[in-house]
Amino acid sequence: MSEQSYTPAEMMIIASARALAGVRTVFVGVGLPNIACNLARLTVAPDLELIYESGVYGAQPARLPLSIGDPTLVTGATSVISMADLFGLYLQRGLVDVALLGGAQIDRYGNLNTTVIGDYAAPKVRLPGSGGACEIAINAWRVYMIMRLSKRAFVEKLDFLTSPGHLRGGDARREAGMPGEGPQLVITDMAIFDFNNPEREMQLISLHPGVTLDAVRAEMGWEVRLADPIDETPPPTEQELHLVRVKLDPQGVYRS
Amino acid sequence: MIDKRLSMQEAIATYVQDGMSVAIEGFTAFICFAAGHEIIRQGRRNLTLIRMTPDLIYDQMVAAGVASRMVFSYLGNPGVGPLHCVRRAVEKGIPAPLAIEEYSHYGMVGRYAAGAARMPFFPLRSYVGSDMPAVNDRIRFVEDPYTGERIAVVPPLNPDVVIIHAQRADVQGNTQLWGLLGCQKEAAFAADKLIVVVEEIVDESVIRADPNRTLIPGLIVDAVVHEPYGAHPSYVQGYYDRDNDFYLEWDKLSRDEASTKAWLDEWVYSVKNRAEYVRKLGDERLARLRPGTAPASAVDYGAYA
Numbered sequence: 001m002s003e004q005s006y007t008p009a010e011m012m013i014i015a016s017a018r019a020l021a022g023v024r025t026v027f028v029g030v031g032l033p034n035i036a037c038n039l040a041r042l043t044v045a046p047d048l049e050l051i052y053e054s055g056v057y058g059a060q061p062a063r064l065p066l067s068i069g070d071p072t073l074v075t076g077a078t079s080v081i082s083m084a085d086l087f088g089l090y091l092q093r094g095l096v097d098v099a100l101l102g103g104a105q106i107d108r109y110g111n112l113n114t115t116v117i118g119d120y121a122a123p124k125v126r127l128p129g130s131g132g133a134c135e136i137a138i139n140a141w142r143v144y145m146i147m148r149l150s151k152r153a154f155v156e157k158l159d160f161l162t163s164p165g166h167l168r169g170g171d172a173r174r175e176a177g178m179p180g181e182g183p184q185l186v187i188t189d190m191a192i193f194d195f196n197n198p199e200r201e202m203q204l205i206s207l208h209p210g211v212t213l214d215a216v217r218a219e220m221g222w223e224v225r226l227a228d229p230i231d232e233t234p235p236p237t238e239q240e241l242h243l244v245r246v247k248l249d250p251q252g253v254y255r256s
Numbered sequence: 257m258i259d260k261r262l263s264m265q266e267a268i269a270t271y272v273q274d275g276m277s278v279a280i281e282g283f284t285a286f287i288c289f290a291a292g293h294e295i296i297r298q299g300r301r302n303l304t305l306i307r308m309t310p311d312l313i314y315d316q317m318v319a320a321g322v323a324s325r326m327v328f329s330y331l332g333n334p335g336v337g338p339l340h341c342v343r344r345a346v347e348k349g350i351p352a353p354l355a356i357e358e359y360s361h362y363g364m365v366g367r368y369a370a371g372a373a374r375m376p377f378f379p380l381r382s383y384v385g386s387d388m389p390a391v392n393d394r395i396r397f398v399e400d401p402y403t404g405e406r407i408a409v410v411p412p413l414n415p416d417v418v419i420i421h422a423q424r425a426d427v428q429g430n431t432q433l434w435g436l437l438g439c440q441k442e443a444a445f446a447a448d449k450l451i452v453v454v455e456e457i458v459d460e461s462v463i464r465a466d467p468n469r470t471l472i473p474g475l476i477v478d479a480v481v482h483e484p485y486g487a488h489p490s491y492v493q494g495y496y497d498r499d500n501d502f503y504l505e506w507d508k509l510s511r512d513e514a515s516t517k518a519w520l521d522e523w524v525y526s527v528k529n530r531a532e533y534v535r536k537l538g539d540e541r542l543a544r545l546r547p548g549t550a551p552a553s554a555v556d557y558g559a560y561a
Contacts, residue, residue, distance in 0.1 A: 030335045053361060054283050054436050066500045067335035069284020071493050074435050075550050082437040083283065083308075084369055087362040092381050111385075115358075120391050126346045128338070131309075131330035132361035135382035164385030176384050177405065 006236050008148075008189035009255050011208050013244055014236045016146050016187045018044055020098065025049045027091070027099035027136055030068045032146055034061075035248045036100070042243055049078070051096060053132040055086045064249060087132065091139045094179065099140035101133055101163065102147045105155050108202045108222055109172075110145065110165025110183030110195060112137065113158040120160060130162050137163035142184045149188035155221040166200035173200070191216050192233060197225070206231040259427040260480045261457070264530060267479040268294045271449045272303075276416040277327075279306035279447070280313060283438030284334055284498070287490035288421040288453045289313050290483045290530040296320040297524060306415050308364045308439060312489070312506050315339040318354060319516050320524070325355040327413070329364040336503050340510040350513065357392060359410060365439045367413035371446030377409040384408065418447030420472065421487045423495065424456040425463075429477025432469040435493025444472045453481040455495050467557075485534045485542070496545040 009032070016036035020026060021044035028037045028050050038061070041048045050059040054069040058078025065072055074080055081089075090096065103112035104127050114133060118124030137143055143165070147153055165183040166173050173182050182200070186193040192206040203225040204216060209232060217224060236244075249255050262270065272278060272295055280288050292313040295303070304325040305314050312333060317323055319341035326342070333339055345354035359367065366378030379398070384406075389395040397406050420440050422433040431452045433440065444450055452472060457480070463470055489499035509515040527533045534542070 055438065056436070065335075066503070067284050067498065069334065069436055069498075071285065071435065071491055071497060071547070074493055080434075080436065082441060083361065083365050083439050084442060087365060087380075091362075115387070120387075123347055126331070126338075126343050128330050128332035129328070129358050130360040130386075130388065134360040134386050134388065135362045135380065138384060139381055161385065161387045167385050173385070178384060179381065 006241055007255055008208070010236060010241065010244055011233065012146065012148070012187060012189045013039060013254070014240045015192060015208070015233055016100070016144070017240070019144055019185055019187060020045045020048060023048055023098050025051055025095055025097045027051045027053070027096045027140055029100060029102070030065055032254050033100040033102070034065060035244065035254055036146065038248050039240065039243055042247070043240065051090060053083070053086060053136070055081045055083050057081065057090065064253065087135060091135060094139070094141070096136070096140040098142045098144055099136045100144050100146055101137060102145060103153075103162070105153055105158050106145060106147060106186070107155060107158050109167060109169045109200060110143070110186065110202060111158055111161050111167065112145070112163040112165065113160045115160040115162045117159050133163040137165065137182070138178045138180060140180050142181055144184060145186040147186065147188055149190045149216065149219045151219050151221055154219065166195060169199045169201055190219065194227070201225050203227050204230055206233045208233045209235045257428060260429050260474070260477060261427055262479045262481060264290055264294045264453070264481050264483055267451050267481050268298055271417050271451060271478065272298075272300055274300055275302045277304040277306055278417045278419070279415040279443055280419045281307060281438060281440050281443040282421055282487070282490065283308060283436050284311075285436040285438070285491050285493060286421040286433070286440065286487055287311055287313055288419050288486055289488060289490060290486035291419045291451070291453060292317050293524045293530070293533070295322055296520070306413065308361055309334065310339060310342060312339070312503065315341040315506070315510060316520065316524070318342050318345050319351070319510070320520055321351045323354060324352065325357070327357045329359045329361045333503055333507055336507045340507070341516060344513070357394070358388070359392070359395065360388065363395065363410045365442065367410045368439050368442035368446045370410070370412035371414040372442045373445075375412060377411055379407045379409050382408050412446070414446050414448060415443070417449045417451065418443050419451045419453065420444050421453045421492070422471070423454065423492060424458045425452055425454045425480050426458055426460045426474070427480060428460070428474035429472070429480045430460070430463045430470055430474040431472040431477065432463060432466065433471045434469060437471070441471050445476060447476070449478045450476055451479045451481060452477050453483050453486050455484050455486070455492055457482045483530050486530055488534075488537065494547065496542070497547055499545055
């Protein structure tokens with residue numbers, strides 16, 4: 001398959017789905033993460049249970065949900081519960097294996113900002129805020145980020161720390177008493193990063209086909225750490241692309 | 257038996273006064289736009305608006321100038337983008353400055369839960385490492401008296417008025433709801449005054465035939481409003497779908513003050529009540545929002561005479 005036959009967003013969705021291989025429960029947002037989880041369920045993780053913060057366990061959406069509270073998530077789900085139970089009995093109880101999160105800004109330790117650009121009291125841009133992300137980032141066993149790579153988003157210093165990743169790195173997260181293991185993967189439209197080093201610092205592990213190291217560096221606000229060796233992400237298969245295009249996002253809302 | 261039915265106009269006039277704290281709850285689903293529009297029409301001012309997800313209804317209420325403060329955990333047009341009117345108020349003070357007090361979702365749920373049970377605080381595993389406690393001093397940490405561990409706490413939230421939309425209730429306010437439960441039960445019990453708004457008024461026997469589905473007992477309800485399509489463009493599970501087209505349309509028109517005002521004029525100030533709004537929406541639009549059916553099989557509670 002030639003490099004031009006799929007979009008960077010499709011590569012990001014497909015790489016995210018593959019990362020869910022063998023996972024049992026995933027806490028999922030709308031948009032790209034939703035498509036990635038449904039693709040995983042149809043390919044590498046047939047037993048994957050989708051958990052939505054709106055209070056749905058075991059969702060099997062019959063259409064692409066526009067919002068996290070879409071009625072299609074309710075009909076046919078395994079269980080629909082209050083948000084008190086969702087956060088208390090599912091999340092804090094430790095039943096969420098992987099949570100997918102994103103943000104306007106991320107730093108080298110996987111800390112996320114979804115609150116504000118500029119000063120909190122006099123914001124340049126007021127963003128949505130935490131939603132459930134703060135407690136999800138703290139309590140889910142593992143956190144994967146799905147974000148487009150850009151210099152505006154991958155910053156040296158966050159304007160506001162909404163949801164903690166590895167904080168200042170090293171053992172900081174464990175010392176702060178957080179149950180979950182924190183950020184494990186950052187999957188972007190150009191490359192994949194992990195945090196598998198003692199400093200728990202984001203490191204480049206894989207470039208998507210056709211993407212150069214210089215192109216990745218140009219989109220990051222700090223000198224990125226490199227794994228050795230750096231892999232090339234296997235390109236999408238015909239089956240993966242077919243499922244994304246025909247079954248999961250037929251209107252192309254999230255693929256461009 | 258007390259019949260608590262009021263019109264929306266009467267319920268808002270009776271229970272919502274200037275300067276009060278008001279929570280119209282419902283997570284994406286069951287958002288009572290009809291109540292928000294009536295509050296706008298009655299010209300309330302200086303309200304503290306409380307909602308986990310302010311959604312378009314508070315965007316509209318802020319644009320109309322009813323609010324001076326907002327308490328929330330996610331400020332967005334879900335699945336679409338930002339709330340432009342709230343952003344104008346926060347970033348530029350248009351039409352008036354809006355003070356904000358923000359939490360995470362579980363923090364808001366916990367605040368309602370503590371308020372509902374009349375407890376002094378709610379402990380949760382959140383906020384550690386986050387900047388949120390630095391900008392909201394109501395988010396605090398205490399020492400667990402058993403282990404000495406440091407744990408986050410949030411204070412109770414008891415709104416002056418809570419408004420909950422649901423599928424059905426009897427005239428006493430015994431209310432049944434199915435679909436996304438959100439934080440409605442906790443918010444309802446936390447309320448000082450509680451208004452329930454329903455698609456259908458049913459006989460008490462319908463409620464008693466399925467008591468597990470009763471989320472809110474009439475005991476804590478002050479007014480029952482019968483308002484079909486009262487949640488549009490939000491949705492009611494099994495009754496009508498979310499009008500996603502409107503959420504996209506609002507994203508465009510609310511970017512501009514003039515077009516926002518024109519919309520409020522046309523769809524809020526110029527209509528007398530929700531029935532007129534529904535007529536204005538038209539049969540074709542409502543037909544498009546009607547879901548197919550997916551009934552649950554009936555359960556047998558057993559007769560034990």
